[in-house]
Amino acid sequence: MPRPGSHHYDVRRTHLRKDFEHRGVPDEQADDAANAELQRDNPPQPVGPGDRAGRPRGTRGTSRDDPSADEFAQPHAGGLVLRSSAFSDHAVIPDRYSFEGGNTSPPLEWADLPPGTRELALVCEDPDAPGGTFVHWVLAGISPETGGIAEGRPPEGAVVGRNGFGRRGWGGPRPPVGDQPHRYFFRLYASDRPLDLGPAPSADDLRAAVSGHELATGTLVGLFAR
Structure with missing residues (x-):
């Protein structure tokens, strides 16, 4: 096993x-x-302190091909909890959130923001995509006063980025039929300054803006296969 x-x-x-x-x-x-x-x-x-626990944690994942495991300085030691009422960490994402099953963005919530957080930003990526890491969601300009994201709509005032399908907003999982389950990394960034991103930013735009200003990250991983 x-x-x-x-x-x-x-x-x-x-x-x-x-x-x-x-x-x-x-x-x-x-x-x-x-x-x-x-x-x-x-x-x-x-499990030891370096192993993955059974709940979302504030440190970066260490799974293979984690798309940004080494890109930033170590986040705030207190961590940042990111979770969803629709699926657990490293569990299957329900079909209604998939590209062909409704393409509805999943609900998310978070806790334990570090002091000094001025803006939150979110990226969801699939590192198992055959052509390389595929971006499914980019959101910036999220107020620290917001405790989460409702199903099917971005937070009020958020800057909605462009996904790998070439569209703004959520683009649900659509891995090749017959592939082993792909992993979808939802990563929430707490920034110590406003990111001031323009309309329809890319995931790379977001990461460049938050570089050097990241107070903490929260990571949630969902699985999906067809």
Whole structure:
């Protein structure tokens, strides 16, 4: 069995989840059933401080091809929690948020912003795309007073960037049919200054603007396959 917390473990869990769905297990219970079967065969081991925990954390991920693991200085030690009410960290993104399933942007919420945060910005990327890292969402100009993003609409006043489909806003997962589950990194940046980005910024524009001004990041990873 794959090691708990590894990408292979996530892939195996995704396949099990689909098996349970085909057996008629309700969607909201399929994740729990898949986790229970995996943990029965390979009980989770205690993790050290450098291992990935079971909840979103404020430090950068260390998974393979993490698109920005080495691009910035170490974030604020207190971390920044990023999560979604629609899916758990390293769990399957529901189909309604996929490109072909409705293309609705998922809800997000966050906590533990560091003192001095002046602006929040968000990028969602797929590092497993066959042509290289693919951008699915770029948002900037998010007020620190905002506690999250509602399903299907950006926060009021946010600057909406351009995704890899060439459109502004959310572009849902659409990996090649038959691929192993792709990973979708949602990364929230807390900046110590306004980023002053123009309309329709790219992910590279956002990263260049926040470079040297990042107080913390929060990361959430979703999985999706067709």
